[in-house]
Amino acid sequence: MSTCGDGAGVLEVVMPDDGRPTGGSLYDLRLVAALRGLGRAARTVPVAGSWPHPDAAARARLRAALGEPAPGRTVLLDGLVGCAAPEVVDDAVRCGVPVHVLLHLPLPAETGLGPAEAQELGRREAAALAAATGVVVTSSWAARDLRRRYGTEGAAVAVPGTRPVPVAGGSAPPRLSCVGSLTPLKNQVLLLEALAPLVRLDWTLDLVGAPGPAGYVRTLQEAVEAFPDPARVRRTGPLTGAALEAQWEATDLLVLSSTAETYGMVVAEALAHGIPAVVPAGTGAVEALDGAPDGTGAARDRAGAALDSADPAAWTAVLHEWLTDPALRERWRRRALVRRAGLRTWEDTARDVLAALRPPVPAAGPHAPHTDPPSDTRRL
Incomplete structure (x- = not known):
């Protein structure tokens, strides 16, 4: 379990621990590697459970992973986990933990769901996104989709990157x-x-x-x-x-x-x-x-x-x-x-994520003198 001194200054990517090599988990892992390459302290925090249908034990593990606020600590929470447990997200944010949900795919978009199950997953997801400190998605299309589904405004976009690889030679037959x-x-x-x-x-x-x-x-x-x-x-x-x-x-x-x-x-x-x-x-x-x-x-x-x-x-x-x-x-x-x-790199993705997690600076008004943000947020 995290404590107030545990993970200070670290960007923690909380993700499902189910052993499946999915696109979402690959994004999470490559993002953390790119963040470290940019000099940002980051780590993955896998949480076991049958996501997005967690039992009480999985919810408890998620609550422990989100932990307590600490100076400079920020959580990026994989939507497969976070959107299944909106009450845990809400509690953490109310306690002062910055929790940004990284949504790879809306839960109701999975096929094979009955109407009641899809509706319940959508209800949970909408509540989690509303409770989160912020929302990060992987495309502009996804941001538009969330606006249509839930009225979610201001979702930040961090398009997946690529790595330098050789050009494929192909096969015969194709x-x-x-x-x-x-x-x-x-x-x-x-x-x-x-x-x-x-x-x-x-x-x-x-x-x-x-x-x-x-x-x-x-x-x-x-x-x-x-x-x-x-x-x-x-x-x-x-x-x-x-x-x-x-x-x-x-x-x-x-x-x-x-x-x-x-x-x-x-x-x-x-x-x-x-x-x-x-x-x-x-x-x-x-x-x-x-x-x-x-x-x-x-x-x-x-x-x-x-x-x-x-x-x-x-x-x-x-x-x-x-x-x-x-x-x-x-x-x-x-x-x-x-x-x-012209493809983007994972370093580009990491920079987009860091920009999304940076707290907004309040606009200076006639009675609100400009002040610099705290040093720990500048490190984001």
Whole structure:
């Protein structure tokens, strides 16, 4: 448990401790590494629990992790944890602990939820965001989405960064990769529906990610077994480090068919390797693909395509064109290399987060002389 002297001056990123290599947890870890690279004291504080459905013991662990106020101490709380326990967030903030919620994906956006469960998760999330000292999101699209969902104003944006990586060489036949946990949200079954009419063309599909709910894993297994050519489809499990880099090196096209994305870190990772992508329309993944925060990116300059994730026929048509038109493949590849040159780094992300956590300086008025902020806040 934290004490008043424990963690002073440290930025603590409180995150779920469930062992899953998700995009959210990867963001948290890379953010902390980038903060340290900038000279800011930072550390992760993993909290075990069945988030976002914590029991009493998990809530107690979160309460202990948020701890007590200390000079210079700030908490950045992963939304998967914090939005499930708004009363714990509220208590900590009332005690004087600055708690900023980092929202990777709104809780009700997860697929497979019943109406009552989605409504309850939304109620908790709205309460947590209202109680928090501040809110940080991963895209401008996500900030607009929160405003629409909950009326949340002033959410700060800290777009995920990328690291310098080699340009992918690709494969023959072309390799399509879908990188994400095997869950209804990531919607891999749509890819099988879209690719089934294209088995006379040369391609392979890799589904890269950790198994999710048992029911969906069974559904996906049945879809692979029923596929006209199951040998074309490979499930690698989760990949990290050198194994993930080898996967990117062999990939020609990222196919991300999610039903919801606030940004899609995997899209930026693909672009960093010079790999174009097909992403779900109407989601934050389009912002990642185009690099246009206001959603005004020109489709003609896109390093790929944005398609309805509920329309497999649209995916069939675009993938058929990509597989049969070398000129289109080359155009998408060139555009991916252009986007690669302008991608943000994790140091950029860390600077955005630090700016978001800095307390606002009150405007000087005729009866309010200007004063400098305390030295501990300047270190943020």
